[in-house]
Amino acid sequence: MNVLVFAESDNGKVAKASFEAATYGTKVASKTGGSATIVAYGKLDDASLKELASYGITKILHCSAVSDLDPSQLTRLTIAAAAESQAELIIFSHDYTGKSIAPLVSAKMKAGMVAGAIDYPETNGDFTVKTNVFSGKAFAQVKIKTDKKIITLIPNAISKEKQEGQAEVIAYSPDLGAASVSVKEFKAEGGDGINLTEAELVVSAGRGLKGPENWGMIEELAKELGAxxxxxxxxxxxxxxxxxEHVGQTGIAIRPNLYIAIGISGAIQHLAxxxxxxxxxxxxxxxEAPFFKAADYGVVGDAFEVVPKMIEAIKAFKAGQA
Ligand SMILES: Cc1cc2nc3c(=O)[nH]c(=O)nc-3n(C[C@H](O)[C@H](O)[C@H](O)COP(=O)(O)OP(=O)(O)OC[C@H]3O[C@@H](n4cnc5c(N)ncnc54)[C@H](O)[C@@H]3O)c2cc1C
Known part of the structure; x- marks a missing residue:
């Protein structure tokens, strides 16, 4: 099965989740006797492209002229690249761009789609994909029955893995028609902080913090941890x-290696x-806070006492390492 992986650009670099998607695509292609191609877009630095090329991919189709804020053109680009690489399966990351483009591609190509895969698909016999359902309380194995298939992969669900060899990077400029939007101004909201969807460590806080003026210690803890x-x-x-920054059922869904929840009750909508x-x-x-039922480690204590002690302990640990 030939696989196409949609690689996202993030400020001129390939987004971390795209390396996981590349790993996923390569493994599915090799298991099913096909090859994996990447379609990348926007201005990307050479180092990023070179790194992307070392994930077992056969070739990278790089279309530098497309804006990452034009979903119609990204949709047309993906469809063109899928035809070019004869892909039967297209993989997106389950983040902002992937979530907006994948359904458009699915509708145009009449391809069955599973949003939010958390593991590799079963490919012996039926093609089934594992996802979370009911706000993360259960798993579903969803069968895709169409010839063309689309999966969006939850960031941090699988580990990225480099392979021997380097893919060829090809400048790709299919006819995508006129752009449907023009960007007049772009203001990044997140500042220079770590991208939440891709973060491996997350420090999160809730109403227990009493007011915005108390977030200094949360930011300091996050900074010390690199979270x-x-x-x-x-x-x-x-x-x-x-x-x-809002996570939960109506916010962003994340899967970091470590999630520290401070002064958050653990309502089902947050846990989702x-x-x-x-x-x-x-x-x-x-x-009695419900979050303790979902916790691996719990501290029953006042955040205003516990968090400064954690910061102190981390600083002391780091100083000992230096
Ligand atoms: C349709 C719908 C969708 C929703 N979607 C989301 C969503 O996506 N994400 C989300 O988060 N919520 C969502 N909610 C809201 C959700 O139900 C909860 O109301 C919300 O998560 C509670 O936020 P909280 O835990 O910060 O506040 P609270 O429920 O007020 O909890 C504060 C916690 O802080 C603790 N605390 C107080 N003081 C301290 C202290 N000094 N030190 C340590 N702990 C302290 C308290 O014991 C308490 O457990 C949704 C609700 C609905 C109806």
Whole structure:
């Protein structure tokens, strides 16, 4: 089965989740006797492209002229690259761009799609893909019955793996028609922080923090750990934190290696976005808080005492390492 992987650009570099998608695509292609191609877009630096080329891919079709903010052109680009590489399966990352382009490609190509894969597909006999359902409380094995298939892969669900050899990078410029949007101004909301969807470590806080003025210690803890910051929905609704930090059923779904939840009760809607995390640490004054049921490690205590001690301990640990 030939596989096409859609690689996302992130400020001139290939997004981390795309290396995982490349690993996924390569493995499915080799298991099913096909080859894997990547379609990449936008201005990408050479080092990023070179790294992408070392994931067992046969070739990279790089279309530099397309804007990452034009879903119609990205859709047409993906469809053209799928035809060029004779792909039967297209892999996207399950993040903002992937989630917006994959359904458009699916509808245009009449391809069955599974959103949010968390593992490699079963390819012996039926083609089935494992996903989370019911806010992460159950798994489903979803069968794709169409000839053309699309999967969006949850970031951090599988590990990226380099392989021997380098793919050929080909400048690719199919006729995509006129752009449907023109970008007048671009203001990044997230600043220079770590991208939340791709972060391996996340420090998150909720209404237990009492007010926005208390986030200094959360940011400091995140900085010491090299983690991204996140928050519960009420916190972003009241404007204590920006909306792009909101995780949960109506926010971003993440699967970091470590999720530290501070002053968050653990409502089902919050858990829906974080219960795929590999290790969950909960800090809460209320020992009955529902989050403790989902936690691997729990601290029953006041965030205003526990978090500064954690920061101190991390700094001491790092100083000892230096
Ligand atoms: C349709 C729908 C969708 C929703 N989607 C989302 C979503 O995507 N994401 C989301 O987060 N929520 C979502 N919610 C809201 C959700 O139901 C909860 O109301 C919300 O998650 C609670 O946020 P919280 O835990 O920050 O606040 P609270 O429920 O007020 O909990 C605060 C916690 O902090 C603890 N605490 C207090 N003081 C301290 C202290 N000093 N130190 C340590 N701990 C302390 C308390 O014991 C408590 O457990 C949704 C709700 C609905 C109805």
């Amino acid at each position: 991204a910051t996140a928050c519960s929905r009420p916190v972003s609704d009241i404007g204590w934190r920006p909306h792009h 976005g974080v219960n795929g995390s590999k290790v969950i640490v909960v800090i809460n004054t209320d020992k």
